[in-house]
Amino acid sequence: MKAMVYYGKGDIRFEERPKPVILEPTDAIIRLTKVTICGTDLGIWHGKNPEIERVAKEKTGSFNGRILGHEGVGVVEEVGLAVRRWKKGDKVIISCVSRCGKCENCQKQLYAHCQDKDGSWIMGYMIDGTHAEYVRTPFADNSLYPLPDDLDTDIAVLLSDALPTAHEIGVQYGGVRPGQTIAIVGAGPVGMGALLTAQLYTPAEIIVIDLDDNRLAMAKELGASKIINSGREDAVAEVMKFTDGRGVSCAMECVGYPATWDICQRIIKEGGHLANLGVHGQSVNFEIEKLWIKNLTITTGLVNTNTTGMLLKACCAHKLQPGKLATHHFKFSEMEEAYKVFKNAAEHKAMKVIIEY
Numbered sequence: 231m232k233a234m235v236y237y238g239k240g241d242i243r244f245e246e247r248p249k250p251v252i253l254e255p256t257d258a259i260i261r262l263t264k265v266t267i268c269g270t271d272l273g274i275w276h277g278k279n280p281e282i283e284r285v286a287k288e289k290t291g292s293f294n295g296r297i298l299g300h301e302g303v304g305v306v307e308e309v310g311l312a313v314r315r316w317k318k319g320d321k322v323i324i325s326c327v328s329r330c331g332k333c334e335n336c337q338k339q340l341y342a343h344c345q346d347k348d349g350s351w352i353m354g355y356m357i358d359g360t361h362a363e364y365v366r367t368p369f370a371d372n373s374l375y376p377l378p379d380d381l382d383t384d385i386a387v388l389l390s391d392a393l394p395t396a397h398e399i400g401v402q403y404g405g406v407r408p409g410q411t412i413a414i415v416g417a418g419p420v421g422m423g424a425l426l427t428a429q430l431y432t433p434a435e436i437i438v439i440d441l442d443d444n445r446l447a448m449a450k451e452l453g454a455s456k457i458i459n460s461g462r463e464d465a466v467a468e469v470m471k472f473t474d475g476r477g478v479s480c481a482m483e484c485v486g487y488p489a490t491w492d493i494c495q496r497i498i499k500e501g502g503h504l505a506n507l508g509v510h511g512q513s514v515n516f517e518i519e520k521l522w523i524k525n526l527t528i529t530t531g532l533v534n535t536n537t538t539g540m541l542l543k544a545c546c547a548h549k550l551q552p553g554k555l556a557t558h559h560f561k562f563s564e565m566e567e568a569y570k571v572f573k574n575a576a577e578h579k580a581m582k583v584i585i586e587y
């Protein structure tokens with residue numbers, strides 16, 4: 231089969247690979263029908279995750295590339311002997327997190343940190359992922375969701391990762407409540423997911439901050455009440471002006487840079503929440519000398535995907551309408567082009583690139 235394979239920093243190849251096989255009785259093999267690329271896939275390509283090679287070499291003595299991707303929908307091709315819930319031909323949404331359901335962390339719904347060797351976020355990371363014709367999904371009974379016939383599949387692929395991450399790590403951890411004024415720093419797919427899922431809780435005002443005018447225009451269209459281009463304006467001063475000098479109840483960091491973290495820690499009011507969603511590659515300056523007195527809650531995390539089922543229902547009922555995030559469509563044979571466009575997202579006005587088979 232064809233697959234997009236990571237070999238090392240800056241080296242990905244769209245090439246022929248063997249079709250995956252069932253390794254554990256709880257596995258399923260899925261034939262993919264639609265996938266999307268995540269910022270995390272780009273991060274791996276850019277060399278942010280050298281542990282991929284290191285762990286493979288520790289375990290097997292060699293590293294023979296890793297198929298990227300942890301988002302997608304498809305059709306069940308084959309199931310292991312212990313799989314009860316699925317059969318060949320079922321249409322499914324693949325969750326980016328695999329959960330054994332039995333370990334200490336799974337019992338606490340902390341699926342992001344499932345302790346099984348095949349648990350947590352491993353697809354397209356520690357095992358081969360979805361940017362291929364077929365993928366092996368561990369713990370199929372717990373980690374796949376039924377794909378309803380009437381759900382737009384562009385929306386369904388957002389349920390693998392982008393929407394649950396935004397909702398759980400941004401909106402839920404950020405304690406978003408009716409009537410609040412909140413701020414989202416970073417209007418990429420996850421920031422936009424936070425903008426959409428926050429509205430399920432009816433905050434009064436949502437401020438979105440980014441450097442890209444196209445993304446800010448889209449944020450406005452999707453429900454932001456105020457947009458700030460932090461490249462041209464002093465974002466902190468603008469937020470303070472907009473909130474009569476009070477700041478926001480919740481600031482979501484959706485980028486992962488010291489500068490965006492700084493904006494967040496300077497705009498939260500007392501008793502507020504700073505929810506970090508960004509994947510950080512370096513330390514930030516934590517102004518504890520100013521913040522110690524403010525009764526803040528600061529949260530971080532990897533998605534548990536324990537609200538995927540709820541978000542799926544909200545999408546089916548059209549209470550959550552993320553369809554506009556799917557800005558670009560490619561055929562599977564154009565995978566390399568899709569990666570290039572997503573890598574230069576600003577230039578192409580791209581939000582989520584969708585790959586159809």
Ligand SMILES: [Zn+2]
Binds near residue numbers: 268271300326392
């Ligand atoms: Zn992702």
Ligand SMILES: [Zn+2]
Binds near residue numbers: 329334346
């Ligand atoms: Zn587990």
